[in-house]
Amino acid sequence: MIELQNVSKRYGETQALKDVSFSVQKGEIIGFVGPNGAGKSTAMKIITTYTAPSAGRVSVGGFDVVDHPLEVRKQIGYLPERVPLYEDMLVAEYLEFIGEARHLNGQFKSRFDWVVDACGLETVLKRKIGVLSKGYRQRTCLAQALIHDPDVLILDEPTSGLDPLQIIGIRNLIKDLAHSKTIILSTHILSEVATIADRILVINQGRLVGNGSFDELVSSLMDRGSVYISAEAGKTAFDKAVKAIPAVEEIVHDSGLKRGVVGAHIYFDPKANILPALNETVRSAGWNVLALQQERLSLEESFIRLTQSMPEAVIDQPVQEEGRAS
Amino acid sequence: MRDIGIIFRREFKAYFYSPIAYVFSIIFIVLNASLYMFHFFFFGNADMRSFFSSLPLVLGLIFIPAISMRLWSEEKKLGTIELLLTLPMKTEHIVLGKYLASFVFYLAALAGTLTIPIMLLILGHPDMGPIFGGYFGAVLLGGFFLAVGIFVSSFFSDQIVSLIITSMTCGFLALIGWQYVPMVVDGWIPGLGEFLYNFVGVTRHFNDIERGVIDLKSLVYFLSFTALFLYLNAKTLERRKA
Numbered sequence: 030m031i032e033l034q035n036v037s038k039r040y041g042e043t044q045a046l047k048d049v050s051f052s053v054q055k056g057e058i059i060g061f062v063g064p065n066g067a068g069k070s071t072a073m074k075i076i077t078t079y080t081a082p083s084a085g086r087v088s089v090g091g092f093d094v095v096d097h098p099l100e101v102r103k104q105i106g107y108l109p110e111r112v113p114l115y116e117d118m119l120v121a122e123y124l125e126f127i128g129e130a131r132h133l134n135g136q137f138k139s140r141f142d143w144v145v146d147a148c149g150l151e152t153v154l155k156r157k158i159g160v161l162s163k164g165y166r167q168r169t170c171l172a173q174a175l176i177h178d179p180d181v182l183i184l185d186e187p188t189s190g191l192d193p194l195q196i197i198g199i200r201n202l203i204k205d206l207a208h209s210k211t212i213i214l215s216t217h218i219l220s221e222v223a224t225i226a227d228r229i230l231v232i233n234q235g236r237l238v239g240n241g242s243f244d245e246l247v248s249s250l251m252d253r254g255s256v257y258i259s260a261e262a263g264k265t266a267f268d269k270a271v272k273a274i275p276a277v278e279e280i281v282h283d284s285g286l287k288r289g290v291v292g293a294h295i296y297f298d299p300k301a302n303i304l305p306a307l308n309e310t311v312r313s314a315g316w317n318v319l320a321l322q323q324e325r326l327s328l329e330e331s332f333i334r335l336t337q338s339m340p341e342a343v344i345d346q347p348v349q350e351e352g353r354a355s
Numbered sequence: 356m357r358d359i360g361i362i363f364r365r366e367f368k369a370y371f372y373s374p375i376a377y378v379f380s381i382i383f384i385v386l387n388a389s390l391y392m393f394h395f396f397f398f399g400n401a402d403m404r405s406f407f408s409s410l411p412l413v414l415g416l417i418f419i420p421a422i423s424m425r426l427w428s429e430e431k432k433l434g435t436i437e438l439l440l441t442l443p444m445k446t447e448h449i450v451l452g453k454y455l456a457s458f459v460f461y462l463a464a465l466a467g468t469l470t471i472p473i474m475l476l477i478l479g480h481p482d483m484g485p486i487f488g489g490y491f492g493a494v495l496l497g498g499f500f501l502a503v504g505i506f507v508s509s510f511f512s513d514q515i516v517s518l519i520i521t522s523m524t525c526g527f528l529a530l531i532g533w534q535y536v537p538m539v540v541d542g543w544i545p546g547l548g549e550f551l552y553n554f555v556g557v558t559r560h561f562n563d564i565e566r567g568v569i570d571l572k573s574l575v576y577f578l579s580f581t582a583l584f585l586y587l588n589a590k591t592l593e594r595r596k597a
Contacts, residue, residue, distance in 0.1 A: 077441045102443040113434030115365075117372035129361045130442045173438065 030055045030181060030211045031076060036085035038071050038235075045071040047235040048085070055180075058207050060222025061215035062335070063232040069215040070110050072232070073183050076213070077107045089181060106174030110185040110215075112166050116159035120150060120169050123158060124176060131177040140176050147202060148172040164195045171199070175206075182206065184214040188221060200225060219332040231335045239335050247325060250334045253278060254299040255324040256307065259292040260316040267291045270310050276301035290319070358444040362452025363459075366426070370460050379421040380460075384467040387413060391471055401479035403471060407489040407565045411532070411558045414493075415500055415525030422461055423504025424517040426453050427592075431512035440592065447589045454505050454585055461497045465490070484567045492564035495577040496557060500525045502584035509588055525557075532556025 031053040038046040046068045053059050061069045074080045075087055078098040086093060092100040115123060124144070128137045145151055148168040153161060158169060167187070174182060187203070188196045203212060204225055216222055222229055223243045231239030231246065239246050260267070264282065271280055276298040283292035297303045304323075311318055370376045387406060394405035430436035439449060475481040503524055508517040530536045531551045540548030552559060560573040 074437070079437050079441050099443050099445070102441050105441070107438065107441055109434065109437045111434040111437070113436075113438055115369070115435055116433065117369065126361070126365050127442075130358070130444065132357075132443070 030057075030090060031213070032086075032088045033072070033076075034086045036072070036075065036082045036087055038068075038075060038080070039083045045235055046075075046082075049232070049235070049237045050085075051230055051237060051240060053211055053213065055211055056208070057211055057228060058203070058226050059213045060226030060229045061213055061232065062217065062219055062222060062229055062332070063215075064217055067232045068235040069232055070185055071235075073107075073109075073185050073213065073215060077105055077183055078102055103177075104179055105181045105183055106177065106179035108170050108174045108182075108184045108187055110189075112170045114158045114166060114170055114173075116157070118158055119155055120158060120161070120165075121154040123169065124172060127173045127176055133177060140178060144172045144176045147175065147205075149198070163190050164192065167191060167195075167199070171202075180210060182210050182212045182214075184212065186215055186217075188216070188218075196221075219335075233335075246335065247331050248299065250331060254297045254301070254303070256295045256297070256303065257292070257320065257322045257324055258295060258307070258311075258318065259283075259286075259290065259320040260311065260318045261289055262291050262314065262316040263289070264291050266314070267293070267316075270314055271295060271307070274303055274306045274310060276303055292320070294324070358448040359452040359455065362444070362449050363456050366453050366456030367459060369425075370422075370456070375425075376422065376460065379418060380464040380467065383413070383418045383464050387468050388471060401475050401481040403475070403481075403486050403489055406468075406471060407485075407493070407561075410489075410493055411496060411529040411561055412526065414497055415529040415557070416522050418464070419461070419497060419500035419504055419525060420518040420521035422457050423501050423521055424508055424514040426457060426505045427509040428511050428514040428517045431509075432514070446592050450505070450585055450589045450592070454501060454588075457501050457505065458498055461501060462494065465493055465497065485565060488567040488569070489565040491569070492561045495564065495574070495581075496561050499557065499577050499581045499584075500528075502581040502588075503528070506584045506588040506591075509592055528555060528557045530558075532558030532560070532562075 033052070034050050036046055036049045037044070049068075049072065061072070063069050071080070075082050075094065076089060078094045078101050081095050086095075088094065089101045090104050092104075094101050118126070124141060125137075128141060133140055145154065148171055150165070150168060150172060153165050153169075156165075158166065161169065167190070171184075171187065174184070184203070188199050191199065200221070203214065206212065207225070214222065214226070226243070228241065229239065229243055229246055230237060239249075241249070268280060271277060271293075274297075277295055278298065279296040281294045281296070283294075286292050295303070295307070387410075390409060391403070391406045398405075427436070430439055440446065442449075472481065472483075472486050475486075500521075504517070504521040507521045507524065508514075511517045511520070531540070531548075533556075537548030537552035537556070540551065542548075560576045563570055563573050
């Protein structure tokens, strides 16, 4: 549905995107993650035809964004980061203008009613946009992006500045839309996309540094796997039995436990799965297991590792320098 | 065509959201009428020469920049330009819709000065030829300055900067067609003043039309420059992308 090939974008001296390629299938929800200024908005502006790439090709639904911008725009609903709205218009008046501009004609009434209901705008229809709260502004702008029932939704930080309840509201709305639409949403809060995105694209300093499901990304970040186990067992016997499992690299014991109880972090080669072997060991030794847990990085830790350690470590290609005349 | 109409309607309504346009229209009408009445009582002539002779400067320096400044600058400041230019519409149509909205607003303000010829018709027997010519010239002149103004406003997100740059540009265009200014410029660089007077000066063409000499050259001058600036406006907005 959306296809980026070796896309670079430069604003004067700054290189906002460097050789970014990815594709999005129809119906997928993509989370675009990266710190502020990483290039998320630039990529979205290119997909929505607001700016053209300096190099590379981008197509949406088979149409090139540079050669056939109108065809691309018809398919897209766009919520820009700044939530731009005409301050002096009434909410209803504004949505009517967008409906006209999107050529909805006869369908307008039903789409208008749907979007007002979905975005919860009934109470503010006759209000001036300039006096709306941040949450209602966000929803008005989202309504604008949805009114023509687009196949593709590009949402640039759709929940920034909202309270938790509003965030849940928007998240649920996005989930409802997910079945029928291709969605790209950007955020710098990983937990936000961890729950709804099928796939996460991590972008940092203009480069794509990660591409995969949340679990894939997180496990790729772990340099070694870790399991915590607590059992009623003797320490020496425990160490001996566990060390016998292949792939186990290190055992770190908790201190201050009761006598006859061990608690230990077992570190192992991340490519191996030691759980079956560990299970077998526990059973044959007849220990009473008190706790067993696979340890993972926290979301915050993952985000920091994704956006800081990956550019050098994972993808370090030379930057494409050639410009594009247009 | 439909897209032009959709943009036109929104833009035209937008003029009435804020008081700036009202204020400038009232100033425009009152200033012109009072300047004229001063002349009228002083000389007692039933014509509008003095009205039209000051028009290029009044329009170029104040009124037109005040109408055109918001056309793109406001969109840039609010960020709405990002949504506007990602609507499924051609950039040329958006430019034309905005331009026509400002043009119609200008025509309405200009119509406000029609009280003067009406008064002249009641009081005396004015020669209507130059008055018709003058209004026709004013329509062309305003249309041209607005095209300059909309083009300038696409470069700045600050309306005041747009106003000042448009005012300077249109003021220059008006002055260089004033008889004495090119002579001064010729004194500095021989030939330049003459050249500017002939090819870019607005006032000369306006005066021709006002005298009733509707010469093809003047018509071509106004219409082609208006079209040129609108074209440049659409092109620069599209180039911004690259």
